[in-house]
Amino acid sequence: TQLLEQSPQFLSIQEGENLTVYCNSSSVFSSLQWYRQEPGEGPVLLVTVVTGGEVKKLKRLTFQFGDARKDSSLHITAAQPGDTGLYLCAHYNFNKFYFGSGTKLNVKP
């Protein structure tokens, strides 16, 4: 089982605050994906990280892949209500996709 653990499970913050969500596993990954899912929609891919220690930025979102490629984090700077959604990490291995249970983020205006 390629278990992905995400934390925190829920996060409710005010607009303008910073936050970090985490994705951890005991397994080593060749790559890891982050998705955002809004209510009533399917997940949308945000980024794929591949190299240990890699940092990728997408506007106010910063993604980091752990040096050992077992964990990843997503940091959002100055959160906005439009960032509200379910943030999921996922990876592909042995012909299967594995998703974490997600972090549900609510950004209040």
Next chain:
Amino acid sequence: ETGVTQSPTHLIKTRGQQVTLRCSSQSGHNTVSWYQQALGQGPQFIFQYYREEENGRGNFPPRFSGLQFPNYSSELNVNALELDDSALYLCASSLSGGGETQYFGPGTRLLVL
């Protein structure tokens, strides 16, 4: 370019019945994956079809079956529905099999009573 579409959007069935869900892949994509997402959980991988052949399967019983057609659209069939089958069913298409970037449809919400 048309995105991934799914039908129906919502469905109510009773325990023991059978259901067929449909997915049209994005133009140019030959691979479709199906997922079950229970409320408050992440998607669980059911299976993937690549060029009309099953190309990977998650931990779901045989009563979950699928098809992919020559135009790469796909169906998910679930027999002998159980209450725990109530969930959002998502399909995703990609350019090729394996771990390629997936594009998800909006899902079909199934309620089993």
